[in-house]
Amino acid sequence: MLSELSEFLEVDIEKQLLIDNLLSQEHIVRLCSPRLDDLCADLKMEYRELPFSKFCPKCHRKYPDSENACYECLVTLKDIKEKTPVKDIDNRPKFTFKGKNDFKDFKSILTEDNLVKVNEFRFTMKNYENIIKNIKKTSLKNMDEMIKSNYIDMRELSILEKILLFAKSFVKIDYKSYGQELGFFEKDKIIIDDRQNDSLKITTLIHELAHFILKEIINGVLCKLLKCSKNNYINIISEYILSYDNFPMLIDEYSAHCCEGRFTVYGYQDYSSFLSIIERMNGEMSRDEIEITKSIGNNFANTIKDILEMFIDDDLRDEIKSEFEWHNHDKPNYEMLKLENCNKLTDEGYLKAIWLVVTDGFKTAMDNIDELEKYYNGA
Ligand SMILES: [Zn+2]
Numbered sequence: 080m081l082s083e084l085s086e087f088l089e090v091d092i093e094k095q096l097l098i099d100n101l102l103s104q105e106h107i108v109r110l111c112s113p114r115l116d117d118l119c120a121d122l123k124m125e126y127r128e129l130p131f132s133k134f135c136p137k138c139h140r141k142y143p144d145s146e147n148a149c150y151e152c153l154v155t156l157k158d159i160k161e162k163t164p165v166k167d168i169d170n171r172p173k174f175t176f177k178g179k180n181d182f183k184d185f186k187s188i189l190t191e192d193n194l195v196k197v198n199e200f201r202f203t204m205k206n207y208e209n210i211i212k213n214i215k216k217t218s219l220k221n222m223d224e225m226i227k228s229n230y231i232d233m234r235e236l237s238i239l240e241k242i243l244l245f246a247k248s249f250v251k252i253d254y255k256s257y258g259q260e261l262g263f264f265e266k267d268k269i270i271i272d273d274r275q276n277d278s279l280k281i282t283t284l285i286h287e288l289a290h291f292i293l294k295e296i297i298n299g300v301l302c303k304l305l306k307c308s309k310n311n312y313i314n315i316i317s318e319y320i321l322s323y324d325n326f327p328m329l330i331d332e333y334s335a336h337c338c339e340g341r342f343t344v345y346g347y348q349d350y351s352s353f354l355s356i357i358e359r360m361n362g363e364m365s366r367d368e369i370e371i372t373k374s375i376g377n378n379f380a381n382t383i384k385d386i387l388e389m390f391i392d393d394d395l396r397d398e399i400k401s402e403f404e405w406h407n408h409d410k411p412n413y414e415m416l417k418l419e420n421c422n423k424l425t426d427e428g429y430l431k432a433i434w435l436v437v438t439d440g441f442k443t444a445m446d447n448i449d450e451l452e453k454y455y456n457g458a
């Protein structure tokens with residue numbers, strides 16, 4: 080079935096041009112000198128230490144303790160302690176999909192009748208676009224609420240804090256200071272290692288956020304097909320669909336990797352996560368099948384990049400790249416770029432690919448309800 084998708088392939092011209100360009104050019108590694116940003120950050124630090132203990136919640140101007148109002152904005156002042164640093168904001172973002180059915184356990188979802196509905200796949204690109212719109216709207220609303228309730232002044236945030244704030248509008252974020260991984264996404268939480276430099280934290284956040292968004296897209300597809308609301312059971316089935324087998328895992332990992340690439344610097348990317356999946360497969364898929372799987376990943380990545388670009392615009396992207404070059408002095412390695420696949424599927428092919436992923440995963444989930452229940456109960 081997978082190889083049949085090849086007739087729907089087309090070249091992702093934008094990506095192809097970018098990769099060709101990188102592979103053919105001599106690149107100049109920028110010399111690092113203290114940047115204005117860093118100097119400003121230093122100045123800001125000093126500024127913070129001045130004896131201002133209040134601020135205006137509207138214009139964010141700082142005031143000494145003796146003042147009580149901002150006469151320009153006509154509001155009373157707030158104590159500076161009420162500003163929570165982005166890192167400490169305890170957010171609980173919620174993404175919902177609504178439908179008339181509300182399933183109460185795995186057994187009532189994973190039925191033969193529902194498999195027929197999934198397999199029939201009454202799903203169009205219009206439905207897909209609605210899912211994406213829903214995800215965008217929810218995250219913007221979450222971000223707006225976080226900014227308002229924590230009196231955040233965007234101008235005061237570092238690049239890492241901006242990305243962190245954006246990521247927190249999607250998903251809960253925790254920190255770790257153990258183990259080898261830079262970060263991972265599990266049970267609707269991103270865990271990132273606190274010991275890395277800012278630029279690696281940014282890359283890791285974007286990568287893990289891409290995993291979260293792909294899972295939300297699958298949630299949206301399932302809820303549409305089963306005419307149901309999203310709940311924890313549906314959410315776990317979506318997670319399962321993306322992780323029970325090497326095929327969806329490769330799509331998921333490749334897509335996260337492409338998103339990371341879009342917002343960071345080519346030539347410094349770590350391809351290890353999807354290379355290890357390919358190695359583990361040990362010939363289970365042919366070369367062509369692997370390439371088509373990557374193309375499916377490209378389609379998902381294009382959607383996720385579009386979602387990320389709501390906030391990470393060209394300016395912020397440039398800032399992320401300079402931050403990266405500031406922290407990384409190794410020479411870029413463009414050799415690995417040859418692993419990039421520059422094809423994507425047409426809309427028709429993409430819908431077929433989503434059908435394949437969801438139907439196969441749903442079928443396998445039906446045979447593994449015990450495993451899902453254990454996961455649900457925290458095992
Ligand atoms: Zn004011």
Ligand SMILES: [Zn+2]
Nearest residue numbers: 286332335352
């Ligand atoms: Zn990953």
